Amino acid sequence: MPPLVEVRNLRFRYDDGTPALNGVDFRLEAGESVALLGANGSGKTTFVLHLNGLLTGQGSVEVCGLPVDKPNLAAIRNKVGLVFQDSESQLFMPTVLEDVAFGLLNRGMNAHEASERAKAALDTVGMAAAAARAPYHLSAGEKKRVAIAGVLTMEPEILVLDEPTTFLDPPGQRALAELLCHLPQAKILVTHDIPFAHAMCTRAVFFENGIIAAAGPVEEIVTRFGWEFALERRKLSR
Amino acid sequence: MHIPDGFLATPVWATLDAAALPATGLIVRRAQREFEEARIPLLGVMGAFVFAAQMINFPVGIGTSGHLVGGALLAFTLGPAAASVVMAAILTIQALVFQDGGILALGPNVVNMAIAGVMAGYLPFYLWGGGRWRKLSIFAGGTLSVLVSAILALAELLISGVKMPGAVLGVSLALFVVSGLLEGGITLAVIQALESIQPGFIRKPAAGRSFALGAVSVGAVLLAAVGVLFASAAPDGIERLGRETGIAAHARTLLATPLSGYQVTFLHSTFLHSSWAGKAGAGLAGLALIYIACLAIGRAVARHRSV
Amino acid sequence: MHHVVLERWSRGRSIIHRRDPRAKLATLLVFLVVLATAHHNLVWLSLALLAFLSAAVIAAGLPLAGVLARAGIVLPFSAVFAAVSWLAGDPGRAVALLLKSYLSALAVLVAVSTTPLPALIRGLEMTGAPRFLLMVAQFLYRYLFVISEEAQHMTKAAASRGATARSLAGSRSRFRAAAGALAVLFARSYGRAEDIHRAMLARGFEGSFRTLGALDFRGSDACFAALASLLLILTRVAIERAG
Numbered sequence: 001m002p003p004l005v006e007v008r009n010l011r012f013r014y015d016d017g018t019p020a021l022n023g024v025d026f027r028l029e030a031g032e033s034v035a036l037l038g039a040n041g042s043g044k045t046t047f048v049l050h051l052n053g054l055l056t057g058q059g060s061v062e063v064c065g066l067p068v069d070k071p072n073l074a075a076i077r078n079k080v081g082l083v084f085q086d087s088e089s090q091l092f093m094p095t096v097l098e099d100v101a102f103g104l105l106n107r108g109m110n111a112h113e114a115s116e117r118a119k120a121a122l123d124t125v126g127m128a129a130a131a132a133r134a135p136y137h138l139s140a141g142e143k144k145r146v147a148i149a150g151v152l153t154m155e156p157e158i159l160v161l162d163e164p165t166t167f168l169d170p171p172g173q174r175a176l177a178e179l180l181c182h183l184p185q186a187k188i189l190v191t192h193d194i195p196f197a198h199a200m201c202t203r204a205v206f207f208e209n210g211i212i213a214a215a216g217p218v219e220e221i222v223t224r225f226g227w228e229f230a231l232e233r234r235k236l237s238r
Numbered sequence: 239m240h241i242p243d244g245f246l247a248t249p250v251w252a253t254l255d256a257a258a259l260p261a262t263g264l265i266v267r268r269a270q271r272e273f274e275e276a277r278i279p280l281l282g283v284m285g286a287f288v289f290a291a292q293m294i295n296f297p298v299g300i301g302t303s304g305h306l307v308g309g310a311l312l313a314f315t316l317g318p319a320a321a322s323v324v325m326a327a328i329l330t331i332q333a334l335v336f337q338d339g340g341i342l343a344l345g346p347n348v349v350n351m352a353i354a355g356v357m358a359g360y361l362p363f364y365l366w367g368g369g370r371w372r373k374l375s376i377f378a379g380g381t382l383s384v385l386v387s388a389i390l391a392l393a394e395l396l397i398s399g400v401k402m403p404g405a406v407l408g409v410s411l412a413l414f415v416v417s418g419l420l421e422g423g424i425t426l427a428v429i430q431a432l433e434s435i436q437p438g439f440i441r442k443p444a445a446g447r448s449f450a451l452g453a454v455s456v457g458a459v460l461l462a463a464v465g466v467l468f469a470s471a472a473p474d475g476i477e478r479l480g481r482e483t484g485i486a487a488h489a490r491t492l493l494a495t496p497l498s499g500y501q502v503t504f505l506h507s508t509f510l511h512s513s514w515a516g517k518a519g520a521g522l523a524g525l526a527l528i529y530i531a532c533l534a535i536g537r538a539v540a541r542h543r544s545v
Numbered sequence: 546m547h548h549v550v551l552e553r554w555s556r557g558r559s560i561i562h563r564r565d566p567r568a569k570l571a572t573l574l575v576f577l578v579v580l581a582t583a584h585h586n587l588v589w590l591s592l593a594l595l596a597f598l599s600a601a602v603i604a605a606g607l608p609l610a611g612v613l614a615r616a617g618i619v620l621p622f623s624a625v626f627a628a629v630s631w632l633a634g635d636p637g638r639a640v641a642l643l644l645k646s647y648l649s650a651l652a653v654l655v656a657v658s659t660t661p662l663p664a665l666i667r668g669l670e671m672t673g674a675p676r677f678l679l680m681v682a683q684f685l686y687r688y689l690f691v692i693s694e695e696a697q698h699m700t701k702a703a704a705s706r707g708a709t710a711r712s713l714a715g716s717r718s719r720f721r722a723a724a725g726a727l728a729v730l731f732a733r734s735y736g737r738a739e740d741i742h743r744a745m746l747a748r749g750f751e752g753s754f755r756t757l758g759a760l761d762f763r764g765s766d767a768c769f770a771a772l773a774s775l776l777l778i779l780t781r782v783a784i785e786r787a788g
Contacts, residue, residue: 054743074749082747089740092279094663094687098757103748111758132661134552136690154748242619244645245626248582266675275753276745278677280738282684287734289689290696294730296723297716306727315731327682334657334665335548335686337618337650342577400626400642401633427724428731435732 002065004028004158004186005051012046012057020046021057022210028158033187035197035218037227038207044190045085047207048160051188052080064157078107081156081185085163087143091135091150096127099135100150107154121149125179141172145179152183159185165193194222239391240332240347243340247398254394255345261353262326268319281316285324288312289331296424304420309351310359310383311425314367314376315432315439318360325352350390358459359383365455367443373426378456380425385418389463396467547615548690554607554658561605561659566668568766573656575774577649579781584641590784591644597777598651605659612658616651623647662686667760680754692734699726 005028012021021043028034036044049055053068053076061068063076084090093099101118105111122128125145135143144164151159159180165173177199180187191197197204197218204221206214214221221227246254273281288308295303312321326348332338339347359379366375392410396402402410432439555562561569576594583590602612623646627639657665663683670679703722 049743052747054746074751077747077749080747084740084744084747086737086740088691089737090744092684092687092741092744094666094683095661098663101757102745102750105755105757106749106751111756115757132556134687136687137549137552150748242622242646243577243581243649244623244642251581262678263675266677270677275677275680276742276750278680278754279684279741279745280735281681282686283688283692283734283738283741285681285685286688286692287731289685290693291727291730293693293696294700294723294727297719323678323681324685326678327685330678330682331686331689334653335551335662337616337653340577340646340649341573341653342581342649395626399638401630401635401638403629403633406629423720424724427721428727431721431725431728432731435728439731439735 010059035204042207081151140167240339258345355387358386377422380422565766568770
């Protein structure tokens, strides 16, 4: 079976010329959950934006066997469900239901069916009661769940979440982890949250200066790059 | 100034509502040419920005502070058509959600602030924004946008018969001038700060337009606005002046004199028996004159450039 | 906060809430025109209209005192003009200004408190208002409080850094600081709009917004609008005749 995501030698520069990605190779197989670790600015978010064609670089990016090209974008954006870091900008419609139905309506589904499917997705994430509410009034955790519902309606094969636990308190993080564990899709998690990555992911890759410097089990990557942060008073230098 | 319902006379709000409908349709179509549907969220967010920006205080000396109104700023960054649409959206939300400004008065408020104010604000920038008078044109634009909106609102209130004794009128006008200058200063300061973050945010009008022609145009706009004000404050006096000096045919004052002739005709006509049609006509004609003035000036400048 | 309360009120399920927004808008328009064009026996008409609106508030299950109080937001502005009119020898107009502006604001408040804003906007769109403009208003409202909060944070941060200088020189630098803050807010808002655009594309946006569904104008809505309008017009005519 072909990998869900296959990236070969991906390079990308920003408009002002700064190199962001310097030759990234990456593979995602069905059922996997991979954590993308690395410092801020190391290219993790830039990388995931290539997976659904929001950014285009040089090299090859293939999703479910399809190259990420203009003619394939519509299909690929169904297969890759991207949950952005800032839910406020992702839930841009006036009500929760309208937002969750957004993707379905774009596909040409009629209003009634889109509404029903959206309600089902909200049910999956436990937010059915909020259908008529304005997104602004929801808590960070609730917004994240609605965003996930909006992505689930597209029936993606891959879920990509960019820093999903930012803004979430520990109970919120736990609820999110619970929800994600029950979803069958392969997952890519861009995250700084080591316990979360540890709980959710089978393996990790470490981004450094626009390339993947290492890959392996989460534990191993974390210790190798000193990415753990144990709060021991004696060890902290004065 | 957001005019509430219950202030304007029926002919005033009715004609302005009737005028605002096609004008808004035209402006929306114009804006759609440059901003496709995908960019609606940008316009909405910029509208939210202006709303929120009105909360930030700009200190202007001991104890007093002003705030941005934003029409000119929107015009310099999004262009006048989109700026008008955003301002109209702001006014609609203000009227519906915050009951700031009436519903029947939405037409007049849109004409004053979203259409005339934005156009008057953009005019100096359009004329001089490309040359060495850029900073002045931005300042003038900010000033004009607030000044013209406020003067038109005042004129509409006066035509409607809201009493304003001379002293109050004088104080109001003085306040308008001060608010205008403040808006000019704030708009210029914000534009300059924006340029240091991202120069691409601000539009670049064509350079090399004639300073003299520009000055005449801006003067004409101001005169038109003030003319409307005087017409509404003392229509009878102006009518008499027109008859006595016999210059009804000349456009010495931009609008008052010719219209005084029309008013007399209306009064004697069996067709339109009440003078309210005449008053409404005067008000509407004044506004049309400002619009036409801006349009004609724009065209004249374009022709002047290509010669 | 005003809009929070309004949003909560608008989510009710009373007989008035459930009416089509267009019926309510039509009735609102009739009310406003009836009031705006009235000149005789204004006080009596105002009492009748106040009773009409109060009945609507009660039927909608909203707190009467709360609604009546919130409509008072328009009074400070009107009071200034009323005072000037009174002192200039036109007490009739002073009273008219206060009564008309308050009742008009109250009517709008009742309409908006019984209709969620997205439904109201949908109703306006279906009666022919330009869709482009209405969608801009919709997104404006969606992000109004998000950006206002950002602005508040920025002013608080500036204040905590000692922005209380009293000298003229202090004013100048605070002026520039405020302009800088606005520019930053502008840039952030622009960036947010780009984020929104990416989120739209990621879920298959193809160039036009498709909405969840048309409103359903039923017989009951037509009856409501017709009866209410008739009542208003007859009241006005009756009071005018009685004078």
